[in-house]
Amino acid sequence: MPSVSEVASVEEAAELLAGAAGRGERVSIGREGGDVVLSTAALDRVLEHEAGDLTAIVEAGVRVGELNERLAGHGQMLALDPPGNPTIGACVAANLSGPRRHRYGTARDLVIGVTVVLADGTVASSGGKVVKNVAGYDLGKLFCGSEGRLGLIARVALRLHPLPAAARTLVAPAGSPAEAAAKARAVLRAPVAPSAVDLLWPGRLAVLFEGGRRGVEEQLGLARSLVGDTEEGDTVWAEARERQAGSQGRLPFPPAGLADALGGLDEAVVRISAGVAYVRSPVADPRDPAEIALAERVRAQLDPAGVLA
């Protein structure tokens, strides 16, 4: 059984990693296979929240739910809604998101700065705490989806959004691929700005509207006139996230090919505009082999000794 090392500071993480190669240990971050599991459970401080700037800086072990509880008091939120209550570090490393990615994007769109600890103990920062910034390589984006293989994500600066004043959900039947595609197309082309457009396949299209009360009601009314409504309310989002949590694979598809993609699926939660279906079985790596090879070269540069499992 691997031992678990909880680090409470960036220095502790750097010390642990710097010594690992010498001790002949392999270290796991958020994955299996190492002799030592590096846990960020104690890296749990919110370091800064500048409400007026809509930014926050947190340690990687802070959980989305706790952060959002705290931000809600200021009428703000981190617009990430993955299932469960993962840490911010996990959201970045595993590229976790939820239904509202339709409007707000994923971690890559919300991370404005990072401090990482590389496998040799080097502490490196990139980005900053301003939303608009093109100085240097964006290591925050590079570490999105890095699955613990490039280093420890220790601190993250985040872009926040205002909490919407009102939210309404529309649920419409979508029994066949053609019906689902037609209804999705109607919503996506209408003069409305939904926060989420999910297909709970087979069966239902769910659309979330958020914003000012009047704007939300009028958009809901327009969308309803286009696709109908089964009046199920917002419990559908809990269901979408629960089904997402139970999935084993993320299947990418070209958004224009929604109907074709659905034809091959018996059950899935589908984020239509992003072009991804959360499916029951694991999915083969869809990347160009040349991209996989390039990612391996990046990994080898950042962890030449292969300390990270």
Added chain:
Amino acid sequence: MEPAGELRRLLPAGAVIEEPEQLRTYECDGLTGHRVMPSLVVLPESTEQVQAVVRACHAAGVPFVARGAGTGLSGGALPVADGVVIALTRMNRILEVDLDGARIVVQPGVTNLQVTEAVIGDGWYYAPDPSSQQVCTIGGNVAENSGGAHCLKHGFTVNHVTALTVVLPDGELVRLGGRSLESPGPDLLGVFVGSEGTLGIATEITLRLLRRPEAVRTVLAAFDSTDAAGGAVSGVVSAGILASAMEIMDRLTIEAAEAAVRPGYPDAEALLLVELDGPAPQVEEELAAVEAICRDCGAWELRTAGDDHERALLWKGRKSAFAAMGRVSPDYYVQDGVVPRTKLPEVLRRIAALEADYGLRVGNVFHAGDGNLHPLVLYDARVEGEPERARALAEAILEACIDAGGSLTGEHGIGVDKACSMPLLFGADDLEAMQRVRRAFDPAGLCNPGKLFPTPRLCGEVPGPYRAHPLEQAGLAERL
């Protein structure tokens, strides 16, 4: 260059430029103070031709620099002496319009505006709109992660690129991303966008398209001070309204704009432009709130535009602000710094103090919503010592931005212009981590060398002072 003959064999007739007179066109980009004559310029027309050129350069150990329209303001497309410039202007085709998937596939030489023009008739558009959008190319936008006045709401280039075909610095081809936004593994696409041409050359670019908003409304508000205008910006943000643009101009830039294009602006100390877009009911709801906030913050005149013609009038002075400076000063230097929005009043006061210290005037026009300042330092190159003073003042402003927790550049990039300033923001370990990423893409160091990173040749042996990175400051100084 040795492979000149080989490049002529690889490329169509007329695609290799060697005449000094013709090469001169390529000796600089928008940062005209820096000029380097390349040894060769090539004009490939396809991914295969770019690959062939890069392979030849790689084999011969010759550095190369990709170039689009040459509008960049930080010298990112500045040639390398004895190197090759790969100009992508002939790769200007739109390859596929996929409206059902809200995607478009273009070659790098397509201009930013051409993307929107290709789809606007069907009710779609491409959101990032750098002010050079009529001429700047998508390839350059990808290299610089370009923004624009409207990125406050809709994001930067990196938020709109879903796939890239990249010729790596050894000539190999890689496809990053796809039509889907979901891809496993580290976000190589995300780090490539904004890498200033140092990680490879994108030859096919897939972009996300957005539906044209049902309503766009613009408000111009006149204030007695930039602080009051800034207060209105804070008010809009606190009200939970995400405007698509919020721009402030100060008295000096208002006067210059008035002299140049006569937009008929109110005679004010500061003007605030707020633009809202989205579904009509939402925009109307937000517009009423924005107008009330402006009045509460002391706005004494409000003008609201409803149609495109009226909007264009309100934007006219703002869009011409840089060029208009020629009316009030023989020369000017455009700075590009970023501060947390709440630090704007503090930094503007600091800039006013610096104006007095240096005996030069500074016009301020800025993207107030995201804290991106474009101070215009006015000087007269004919007066001895003024250009140097202007440059020093511009650098002092940059340091004030970094002291306030900001950044060296919000949209113009580092290039050669600010490479030596990188140590103000990043420590040696930060830069080394970035260099490791670079070596994974370009172990031979041939792809746009001498940009973005400080080098002893460019900056002297001693880099500038390092100050704690903003994350470090907030993180209670935990750097080892």
